[in-house]
Amino acid sequence: MSRRRVMVWPPSGAGGRRVGIAGQMPGAVFSAHVLTVFAQNASLTGWDVLDVVESGRTEWAAGGPEVWRL
Numbered sequence: 428m429s430r431r432r433v434m435v436w437p438p439s440g441a442g443g444r445r446v447g448i449a450g451q452m453p454g455a456v457f458s459a460h461v462l463t464v465f466a467q468n469a470s471l472t473g474w475d476v477l478d479v480v481e482s483g484r485t486e487w488a489a490g491g492p493e494v495w496r497l
Contacts, residue, residue, distance in 0.1 A: 433466055433479065437489030442496045459492045 434447040435456075443455040446462060448469040456462045459476050462485075466474045479485055480492040487494075 432471065433462070433485040435462065435485060435487050435492075438495055438497050440497055444495065457495055 432449050436445040436447075438444050439455070443457045445455050446453060446465060448466055448471070451469060453465045453469060456465060459480055463474060463476050463479045466479055471478075474482075485492075
């Protein structure tokens with residue numbers, strides 16, 4: 428079983444990225460900070476921005492944590 432629990436899809440034309448956390452789709456995010464809040468609310472308590480960005484448990488499609496717009 429994969430340890431990855433956070434999936435971040437490519438940026439949309441309007442900006443922001445859809446996100447999936449632990450099999451749920453909580454919505455779209457526009458920053459790593461907001462993604463961290465979503466992760467904490469989805470039972471990944473104790474996660475901070477560095478965990479989201481650098482832990483290896485977040486899968487970034489079409490760009491990393493610095494890409495929020497096309």
